Amino acid sequence: MELSKRLTLYLQKHGIELSSVHFENILKELSVWLCPSVEGSGVAKTQEGDYTIIHPHYREPYHSLSAGAVRECLEKFLKPSGLLERAEHLKRVRILDVGFGLGYNLAVAIRELRAINPRLEIEILSFEKELLRAVPPLPEPYQTYLRLLWDGLPGFEREGISFRLLLGDARERIREVEEFKAHAVFHDGFSPYRNPELWSLHFLERVKGLMEEEGVWVSYTSSLAVRKALKELGFRLSGTGSVGRKRSGTRACLVGRDELSKQEMNKINHSPYAIPFLDPYLDREEIEILIDYRVRVELLKMAQGGFEPPTPRFSAGCSTS
Ligand SMILES: C[S@@+](CC[C@H](N)C(=O)[O-])C[C@H]1O[C@@H](n2cnc3c(N)ncnc32)[C@H](O)[C@@H]1O
Numbered sequence: 413m414e415l416s417k418r419l420t421l422y423l424q425k426h427g428i429e430l431s432s433v434h435f436e437n438i439l440k441e442l443s444v445w446l447c448p449s450v451e452g453s454g455v456a457k458t459q460e461g462d463y464t465i466i467h468p469h470y471r472e473p474y475h476s477l478s479a480g481a482v483r484e485c486l487e488k489f490l491k492p493s494g495l496l497e498r499a500e501h502l503k504r505v506r507i508l509d510v511g512f513g514l515g516y517n518l519a520v521a522i523r524e525l526r527a528i529n530p531r532l533e534i535e536i537l538s539f540e541k542e543l544l545r546a547v548p549p550l551p552e553p554y555q556t557y558l559r560l561l562w563d564g565l566p567g568f569e570r571e572g573i574s575f576r577l578l579l580g581d582a583r584e585r586i587r588e589v590e591e592f593k594a595h596a597v598f599h600d601g602f603s604p605y606r607n608p609e610l611w612s613l614h615f616l617e618r619v620k621g622l623m624e625e626e627g628v629w630v631s632y633t634s635s636l637a638v639r640k641a642l643k644e645l646g647f648r649l650s651g652t653g654s655v656g657r658k659r660s661g662t663r664a665c666l667v668g669r670d671e672l673s674k675q676e677m678n679k680i681n682h683s684p685y686a687i688p689f690l691d692p693y694l695d696r697e698e699i700e701i702l703i704d705y706r707v708r709v710e711l712l713k714m715a716q717g718g719f720e721p722p723t724p725r726f727s728a729g730c731s732t733s
Contacts, residue, residue, distance in 0.1 A: 415439060415442060415443065415446075415699075416439055418699060418700075418703060419435070419438060419439060419442070419703055419707075422700070422703045422704065422707065423435075423707070426707075428707065428711075430710070434710050434714065437710060438703075438706050438707060438710050441706060442702065442703065442706055445605035445606070445702070445706075446605070446606065446702075448471030448472070449471065449472050449473075449603070450466055450471065450472065450473055450477065452466055453466045453467070453468040453471070454466060454468075455548050456473055456477060458473075458475065458476070458477045458478070458479070458480040458481055459477060459478050459479075459480060460479070460480025460481070460482070460483055461480070462480055462481045462482050462550065462551060463481065463548035463549075464477070464481045464514070464516075464548070465514065465544065465547075465548065467602065470602045470606050470607060471606075472602050472603060472606060474513045474514055474516075475514075475516065476488075476632070476655070479655040481514075481516055481550070482516070482520060482550065482551065482554065483655060484632065484655060485516050485517045485520035485521070486520060486524070487652070487653070487655040488630070488631075488632040488652060488655060488661045489517050489520075489521070489598045489600070489630055489631075489632075490517070490520060490521050490524055491652075492628070492630045492652040492653075492661065492663045493595075493596035493598070493628050493630045493663075494596070494628050495507070495521065495525060495595060495596050495628075496524060496525070496528060498595060499525045499528045499529045499532050500528060500529060502529075502532065502595070503532070503533060504532070504533035504534070504535060505525065505532060505533075505534055505535070505595045505596070506535045506536075506537075506592065506593060506594050506595050506596075506624075507521065507534070507535070507536045507537075507594060507595070507596050507597075507598060508537050508538075508592060508594035508596070508597040508598070508619065508622055508623070509536055509537065509538040509539065509597075509598045509600075510539050510582060510597065510598065510599045510600060510601065510610060510619065511539065511540065511582075511598075511599070511600040511601045511602075511610065512538040512539065512540035512543075512577055513540065513544075513600065514544065514547045514548070514558075515547065515558055515561045515562060516550060516554075516558070517598045517600060518536060518538065518557075518561055518575075518598075519550055519554045519555075519557040519558035519560075519561060520550075520554050520557075521534075521598075522534055522557045522560075522561075522573065523553050523554050523556075523557045531572070532572070533572045533573075533574075534572065534573045534574070535573075535574040536573070536574065536575045536576070537576050537578070537589065537592050537594075537622075538575070538576065538577040538578070539577075539578050539582035539585055539586065540577055540578075540579055540582075541579075541580065541581055541582065543565070543579065547562065560573070561575060565577055566578075566579060581609070582610060582615070583609060583610075583615055583618075583691070583694035583695070584694070586615070586618045586619070586622075587618075587694075589622060592622045593622070593623065593624040593627070594622055594623045594624060594627050595624060595626075595627055595628070596627060596628050596629075596630065597619055597622075597623060597627065597628070597629040597630065598630060598631075599619065599629060599630065599631040600631065600632070603633065603635075604633055604635040604637055604638055604689070605635075605702060606698070607698065608637075608689045608691075608698055608701040608702050608705070609691060609694075609696070609698050609701060611633075611635065611637065611638045611641070611689055612641065612688065612689040612690060612691035612694075612701060613641040613644060613645070613688035613689065613690060613691075614690065614691045614692055614693075614694055615691060615694060616638075616641050616642060616645060616688075617645055618694075620645050620646075620647075620666075623666070625666060625667065626665070626666070626667055627665070627666070628663060628664070628665050629642070629647065629662075629663070629664040629665070630652065630661065630662070630663050630664075631661055631662050632652075632661040633661060633662060634651070634659050634660050634661060634662055634676075636679055636680060636683055636685045636686040637685065637686070637687065637688055637689050637705060638662065638688075638689075639662055639680050639686070640680055640686040640687055640688050641688035641689070642662070642664045643680060644688060646666060647664035647665065647666060648664065648665050648666070648667070648668045648669050648670050648671075649662060649663070649664050649670050649671070649672050649680075650662075650663045650670070650671035650672060651663070651671075651672055651673075651676070684709050684712035684713045684716055685709055687705065687708055687709065687712065689701050689702075689704075689705050690704060690705070
């Protein structure tokens with residue numbers, strides 16, 4: 413269904429009346445957010461020389477084309493998670509992996525953790541909506557571990573590694589998990605505006621329920637909607653540094669204190685964009701979550717009298733008009 417029709421239906425359903433200017437504001441920004449971030453689909457070479465895939469529906473690469481796939485796994489997930497330091501002392505680490513994708517994050521993590529502590533037991537719980545048929549290989553030494561994961565699907569227990577992948581919508585499958593206390597969460601959905609079902613307050617709340625008290629949640633995103641949801645859930649936030657053209661990611665812990673710059677905290681506290689995606693019953697369509705979010709942003713902007721919008725980042729040949 414056309415975007416403007418969906419927006420009209422949403423407004424009617426919620427009894428919200430907007431002037432055409434506000435209606436157009438919303439429509440324009442939604443169109444920019446939904447615009448593909450890259451052209452093409454299928455296997456793509458990153459600027460670091462390794463490979464990833466561009467998803468045909470999300471029109472987005474599984475890994476950063478500028479930072480490189482392996483580098484992103486290391487710099488945006490494994491290192492900020494603190495697991496490398498903890499691996500020296502722990503007997504067993506538990507990783508919750510949201511968005512298994514090509515399995516790169518996990519293959520890189522297993523290899524690096526085992527390089528530090530060869531006897532370390534590693535327990536992994538992974539969520540994935542759709543498994544790909546063909547996955548480009550990783551450079552060694554990671555390919556060995558990637559093969560181990562793919563050959564062992566949907567799970568295995570071998571040589572101190574316990575791996576279980578729950579296939580299907582993570583919002584449904586997460587309800588089945590009774591006990592898991594993650595030391596680290598690799599939260600790696602597609603970007604929040606295109607894949608909001610994995611970034612809502614309500615889904616993040618479920619994820620939080622599967623973390624140990626000192627667990628660390630990491631992701632490549634610095635989205636205000638996600639950071640605000642994490643704050644509302646009681647997390648303390650820090651940035652993870654930029655890699656390639658990728659902006660700083662987010663690290664969230666239940667202990668410690670916020671370590672974001674004053675400017676970043678100011679945005680979380682005052683920007684109308686800093687409101688969570690809502691999906692109370694974990695069953696909303698992605699477009700519904702996004703429209704609901706953007707309408708609430710517009711209502712806040714109207715109440716606040718304006719705030720600089722974030723710079724649009726999606727520009728693969730999409731017109732904003
Ligand atoms: C950016 S990719 C993950 C890349 C992966 N971590 C890796 O290292 O190869 C995002 C993944 O999230 C999955 N995904 C999106 N929505 C989902 C949902 N509702 N439930 C489970 N998986 C989902 C996509 O199918 C995709 O594989």
